[in-house]
Amino acid sequence: MYLPDSPFHTDFEQAIGDADGTFRIYVCIYSMPYAFTLDSAVSAIPYLRFIAINVDNVYTFPSFDCDVSEHNFDTKYVNYMMNLFDLNVTENPPQSGIFPVEHVIIREKTSLVFCPVDAIMSLIKTPDNEENGKFSMNNPNLFPIEDRNPYATMKWSVVDEIVYEKRMLGMPFDSEVTAFFLEHDSLYNISYDEVYIDFPFCVYPVKESDDGTYTNVLRNPVAADAKNEEGALIENGLVQIHNYNENETYGSRYGFTYRPIGDELDLSLHIRYVIYTHRTKYVIGDQQSGGGEEDEEDTEFGKLLIPTIYFRQDINGTPTQMWGIQSLTQCTEL
Numbered sequence: 001m002y003l004p005d006s007p008f009h010t011d012f013e014q015a016i017g018d019a020d021g022t023f024r025i026y027v028c029i030y031s032m033p034y035a036f037t038l039d040s041a042v043s044a045i046p047y048l049r050f051i052a053i054n055v056d057n058v059y060t061f062p063s064f065d066c067d068v069s070e071h072n073f074d075t076k077y078v079n080y081m082m083n084l085f086d087l088n089v090t091e092n093p094p095q096s097g098i099f100p101v102e103h104v105i106i107r108e109k110t111s112l113v114f115c116p117v118d119a120i121m122s123l124i125k126t127p128d129n130e131e132n133g134k135f136s137m138n139n140p141n142l143f144p145i146e147d148r149n150p151y152a153t154m155k156w157s158v159v160d161e162i163v164y165e166k167r168m169l170g171m172p173f174d175s176e177v178t179a180f181f182l183e184h185d186s187l188y189n190i191s192y193d194e195v196y197i198d199f200p201f202c203v204y205p206v207k208e209s210d211d212g213t214y215t216n217v218l219r220n221p222v223a224a225d226a227k228n229e230e231g232a233l234i235e236n237g238l239v240q241i242h243n244y245n246e247n248e249t250y251g252s253r254y255g256f257t258y259r260p261i262g263d264e265l266d267l268s269l270h271i272r273y274v275i276y277t278h279r280t281k282y283v284i285g286d287q288q289s290g291g292g293e294e295d296e297e298d299t300e301f302g303k304l305l306i307p308t309i310y311f312r313q314d315i316n317g318t319p320t321q322m323w324g325i326q327s328l329t330q331c332t333e334l
Helices: 012-016 073-084 117-121 159-165 175-183
Strands: 022-031 034-036 049-055 058-060 063-067 104-107 110-116 154-157 190-192 195-197 201-208 214-216 253-257 273-275 280-284 287-290 308-315 318-325 331-333
Touching: 012 073, 012 104, 012 110, 022 073, 022 117, 022 175, 034 331, 063 073, 104 175, 110 117, 110 175, 159 175, 159 201, 201 318, 214 253
Parallel strands: 022 110, 280 308
Antiparallel strands: 022 049, 022 063, 049 058, 049 154, 104 110, 190 195, 201 214, 201 253, 201 273, 253 318, 273 331, 280 287, 308 318
16 A cells, blocks of 8 residues: 555645645645566566646646635536546536545645546446446557657656656656655555565666667657557567677576667657666676575576676767666566
């Protein structure tokens, strides 16, 4: 459960108190999927992701303005969420409180309200939820929310992009949203089975050509025909790289760059992954560090079986930071 011991209000009107004037309400629509397995003896662990939208080339959380002195937050909130997810209201007009608010944080003239995406999706009619869903989608192409869907207007963002990089797909992340996280580190310092769970890195998968050059994995651009399903395909699935600098020591790996390769590319075509950098060996030049103790179980056919390595690879004449992982259980696609 996200924020199980939260000190924040759960009711917007109580959180606002006697404040008046217009507030900017950011909606933190979150999910916490269990996506990673780091060791065979460890069960799947979760990570946090949050819905973000692009507004004037800045990624941000969905938001709307609300004059709190009018005490109509719930009406504005419901209407905004219906429009955000492009839901049809003609069949079942939305009722007050239909979209939950789990937590409310106030910061100056802004507010952050939290809503789990599962609660929203449970209201939407889909092939798997036809009987229980209350609202149909005007544009089903908006879903699923993932990078490889060219019609999705929403994307998942992660802590690495919001708090540390402060950028997403080459664009700035809204500093107002980042400020909430920096002021309340409990929003991203989470635990599982009473053990602290580090945040995963957002990275860009690479593929290599026969001549050893590297490019990021992209999806095909959307054709003029909006019904062209090929637009949702990626050029090449996640494949191992073989010709990187440290191959003789660490063997074939799934490779990722920390930032997109090349500034001139359309970043909307990129496919992002998040990876847990488990037991990382840092291999920079002649210096190596980290990775834990090595023993006979760490080798196979002369290759070190360190789960994660961090190294530099020359790409287009530029030394580029890269991660190499052994197992696909360390990563998941956004």
